[in-house]
Amino acid sequence: MVERPDGEPPVVHVPHPEMHALLAPGHNFATVTEKISSLVLQKGTPLWWFAGFGVSFAVMNLMLVSIAYLVFKGVGIWGENIPVGWAFDILNFVWWIGIGHAGTLISAILLLLRQEWRTSINRFAEAMTLFAVACAGVYPALHTGRPWLDYWLFPYPNTMGLWPNFRSPLIWDVFAVSTYATVSALFWFIGLIPDFATLRDRTTSRFAAHVYGMLAMGWRGSARHWHNYDTAYLLLAGLATPLVISVHTVVSFDFAVGIIPGWHATIFPPYFVAGAIYAGFAMVLTLAIPLRKLYGLEDFITTRHLENMGKVMLATGLIVAYGYMMEVFAGWYSGNPYEAFMIKNRMLGPYQHFYWALIVCNVISPQFLWIKNVRTSTVGLFICAMFTNVGMWLERFVIVVTSLHRDFLPSSWGMYHPTFWDWSTYIGTIGLFFTLFFLFVRFMPVISIFEMRTIVPGAEVREETAS
């Protein structure tokens, strides 16, 4: 092996000006790579990780107990009844699915829109998406009276000669959610392959080298690889974009296709999608802000990222507010006594405090994001995000429960009261979510390393050499 005669150092390039805010100055390929991969490869795990994981894991077990008892006794352990046949199960399903939208949205849509600022957040946003979808999946699977027969929801040849009813929005859900989960998982995994390769090459432990090696599948960054890889990634983004829009549209059909006042509304699809993005970005912020502090990732997840996300929240928040407004308007304008009563009942009925809390969380609180100082302060953003997380849950409660509990015939009206098991299952899913998330931050690169390299100064080929 022969050393090059002149040990001339590589030329330093003037970095692209508008990249500043996305990556703190002074970083190059090596530093970016080392910084991020060391989070995974470092010897010894930080104490806060054990604390966080321990708590989440304990809470997840609460969910497992609840599920065991549910299967053992029946859905009657929840507070549901006739008329309120759906409550925590479906509203939490929708809540989680909504949260599970930001990831794919950031990865796909922002990629197509060439929003480079997505680079440092898309990885864990995608992970969050997957985990949220996993939590959401718990509910449709378990809310049925006979969960062990859920497989009847899938179209498969069977001795009964029966097929699902493809007119039912629940079947649409099955297709939409399972497709969404699959595609998101693929998207996420594809994104990880080059980084697995990095980890494979950098780890010192043989075991880790083998595991990451298998995950990397022999990736070696050949030009041909990258060529197909980019094409595939772009195509996936193109496919995931309509998908992510469709998923919450379909979820909203569960209600919009129904006949119940408060459900039967054409505005649902757009405002559910907006709500999903709104909720998704809120959750991304909820996770990103502590994460960058704990891992010292301020260089990569900069104020500019946070501010942009704040802007998205503001925009989608306004759309959601418009949705609420239109519901009220329709209630009045339709002249339909059932619609009118439904609105009145939401505002003044037994569940009115849920409605007004919802207005505060989802309509009032995002207005603070008009202020730049709020958008640029981690604390301000975090508070807004928390309000949104709660608000979106309240929105689903109002839609699901208050619409059902008083519909057409007053004789059948009733009340819903969540039981211990309603709460334990819900809190348990939050435990599941964070358990998965903690495992993720410990064993996988939370930021896409190879994509970060592309925005390092000098990542681009200088044109003058192209002659």
Added chain:
Amino acid sequence: MSAGPDVPAVRVDLGGVRRRLDGAQGRTYWRSLEELARTPEFLEFLHREFPAQASELDDPRGRREFLTVMGASLALAGLVGCTKQPDEKIVPYVQPPEQAVPGRPLFYATAMLDRGYAKGILVESHLGRPTKIEGNPDHPASLGATDAAGQAWVLGLYDPDRSQTLAYRGEIRAWSDFLAAMRSALAVQKPRQGVGLRILTETITSPTLAAQLAEILGDLPSAKWHQWEPAGGASAAPQCRFDQADVILSLDADFVMDGPASLRYAREYTARRKRPAEEPMNRLYVVEPTPSATGMIADHRLPLRPSEIEGFARAVAAALGESAPPAGSSPAAAWAAAVAKDLQAHAGRSLVLAGHYQPPAVHALAQEINQRLGNVGQTVVYGPPVAARPVDGPASLAELAADMKAGRVEVLVILGSNPAYTAPADLAFAAAMDKVKLRVHLGLYEDETAALCHWHVPQAHPLEAWSDARAFDGTATIMQPLIAPLYESARSAHEVLAALTSRPDRKGHDIVKDFWRKELGADFDRRWPRALHDGVVAGWTVATATTPATATDTAGPGTAPSPPVAAVTPPATGGGLELVFRPDPYIGDGRYANLGWLQELPRPVTKLTWDNAALIAPATAARRGLANNDVVELRYRGRTVKAPVWTLPGQAEETVTVHLGYGRTRAGRVGNGAGFDASAIRTSDAPWAGSGLEAARTGETQVLASTQEHWSIDAEAGTRHIIRSVTVDEYAKEPEAIKEQTEIPPRDMTLYPNNTFAPHAWGMSIDLNSCVGCNACVVACVAENNIPVVGREQVAKGREMHWLRVDRYFSGNPEQAETIRAHFQPLPCMQCENAPCEQVCPVAATVHSDEGLNDQVYNRCIGTRYCSNNCPYKVRRFNFLLFQDWSTPTLKLQRNPDVSVRSRGVMEKCTYCVQRIEHARITAHNEGREIRDGEVQTACQSVCPTQAIVFGDINDPGSRVSRRKAQHRDYALLAELNTRPRTTYLAEVRNPNPELSASAAAEGSEHHG
């Protein structure tokens, strides 16, 4: 699956079982094995396992209790599948038994008893298992209908809590031991003319029993026969003819639901309201203290305190020229005047009747008025008594109690009655019993009285034993057993009484048959089978009744002979509230307290289940700062009882109504502890009403399980045109107005092709003008379709399983109590042609049949509950937990084999009794013909006393249902949703008196808003 997801059975510790087995013997051993599941240790373990909120496992008297409870002795298991018909020859209603075909039920005629009076029934028997009760069309007190209690009789037969062994001081004994004991007791009594012998029965109309008693009293002239009917003697006389009456005044008489003739009266009364504007309608005035079904559907209703009713009757009488001074002071003088005028205008075609619970004076006044109006013989007949030796129940019981206290009673034989629980508190009956040396009890349950008796003989259920009884009009029915007694030590009253005669140990069959051999004389052999077949003894008349009538019988239940009106002084009204006692509309005096079907049946007006309550008018409650579920202490004549409050519109001001039959301690595992015992403050001198009641708040609350939200919702109901009610004049003027209340999308306004249905298109029409809200249809549906009982906790959560519910909406101005009225709307599945439930089911578990039924495929259902959410009528029911009892052998015997039994996690709903449709289809096919109109009768339809429900083929324009739907007042519920319901309603048409219609208008305004 037998134990279902029910831990108990699994966690039995065998050591414990073995310990229990030692010392236990025979059946009890098995029973304890079953009951081990409920040991306190186990429940406590469950509590440690699961937090309290997770209380499906332990809700007291909840469904779990009800079911594990029903897990009864395995001795019964032996009975499953090997039930046998009685050895004696019994005659089926339609075909002789040798035609019995598996899957083909046979119907046997017999009778159910209401306060001792017969209501004819046909019992459906599947291979010897009685499963369902229908009315006997040939019986004057049934006309094909039955009441709620009658429907539940079949559950009573199979109630695993029935007493099963003959016992002396709790030790199992043989029948021969009992006979020996009786013999020795008689040996002592005989020489002393039986001076120490007392026999206590309920009201008796059975000629055979009467003859037996006469024989005994003949042998032992000094012995005494006492009668005690806690729910009121309900003497059937006078007999009314509502079909003849144009104007009816009811003085607190709930004639459509209460009493031995209620089924007939309800039929005759509503028959005059079926074709308003085409046939003249009758008009009903009701004066009553507490809202009854009758009052709530009346054209005019005046709530009065009990003490005011006599005054009102007096005022009416006065206005009719009665000699007594006109009671101008009466609160409702104007009202009375108007009513009197109306009655006068229809002299001879009017009818005044007084309620069972009214004092003799009111009955006398009613009789007085009827005579003056010349109604007697036209609309009302005062005939000879039907009951054998009618007596004043409370007085008779009081005399017995006095004798016991004085130690004059040595042998007390109690047949069926349960005085230890039902006796008014002032008699201290239970205490007095201690003084009696030998106490014998015959009863279906080891109840409060049995616990105080030396001998307890398990009573054979009337469906298990031979007997006879007479209807309100004297018609006799021979009651034939459908099945040999489930417990061989069970005996009938006839057999126990025989033990007191010179010829003990005779079979009930022989006793009854011998009696009738004498009665029917020469051609007995022809008439006996005929009588069994028809369910009535043709050509046998009152004249041959064994006991002569006494004067007392013309008046109300157990009342003294009515004194001349002048002599009656209006009762002095003390301070405080007035208190009204009523038997519960379904569990009566408590005898049916252990029947879950009846406990869970919403009370007609209050819609309460599983509890009784202190019913108070909203204004009165507000004045005292009381609200629903507040527990108050009722202080009355030095006695107190705690009761939860339920505010009830239409209740008379300053009046509290409490129902008897609750607070049982030994009813069985279903009835124990449900509600409070109202007889704890009841006194024998004023058994039905009194004044001077204080209601003191305790600060406690108790959640009452009502199946409908509070009545304030009803204004909302008005704006939705759910109940449509017009006056007969309005209807005559613009009949179309009813349909036009909502906009109905035209059938062709759709992108989709309309479906056609062939060969039949099943539909139903429900006449709101006929429905009296008695809920018999609901129990019939429960019995027919194997619907589980869920218990108070689940009902309170809104999880009752009734496929058919009767909605109750109040109308009227809360400020004016006399305008308050209830509207009853039976709500089965609407069988929508565009069913919203079907489209959303992901697994196609609910789909349409080609005859337009909205089918529910239980096997396919996975329980997403989406269909229920999307059902605008909310008529679907979901098995949130394992509500169905899969383990109790006796309950398995009751199940209808034609209807699948649903388990946990499955949605279920009304099917228009598809099993009956298919049954008719097969029969028709075998006979090579079409299904005839009226051949298919749904369970709710066939039980309905007023024929409010008609079912049939709407493809056939000539069918009854089609003709009904052709009426102008036919309308579909929520038609604007374009669900195209197959079940439609006939609007209510009221016939108010123009003079009083101010209130009627106020009422009307409520639901045309």
Added chain:
Amino acid sequence: MTAKAAGPPPIWGLMAEFEGPTEVVEAARRAHDEGYRKVDAYTPYPIEELAEALGHHHSWLPLLVLLGGIAGCLAGYGLQYWSAVIAYPLNIGGRPIHSWPAFIVPTFETTILFAAGTAVLGMLALNGLPEPYHPVFNVPQFARASKDRFFLVIKSRDPKFDQDRTWSFLLSLGPRSVSEVDY
């Protein structure tokens, strides 16, 4: 393999290591101009110019994905039509047997699912992944290909490959180092 190679060459190829993207792209162009065809480059992140420089101009992937999508679309609608109209027709809520508007939703989802699946599997297939062993990993400093170094490899399979001449050619590109890649 060309006639020239009597036996298999002793090595798999020669590898030059570069500092930055510009250099490696430049080197790739030069190698291509030189007539080398069995050339590959390895970089820590995608560089569009590199593919062009090496003459990989188009990928079959988009076509595959299109076919996948069409297949999913047909499969999805076909399944619904067959099961609802042919296999087990039912009157559900009075809706027509062939409720095509309702069938659009699942069809859309299956289309996306099949297309996405094809994209991923297609990419892996076209890249010959998973590939447990590859000679380039025998070069120690190649570990930095996934970090901050850029590599150009001329394979011995190349007809123009001659160990010495190719070696000096690579040196002339001004790399950080040049090394042999053993099998």
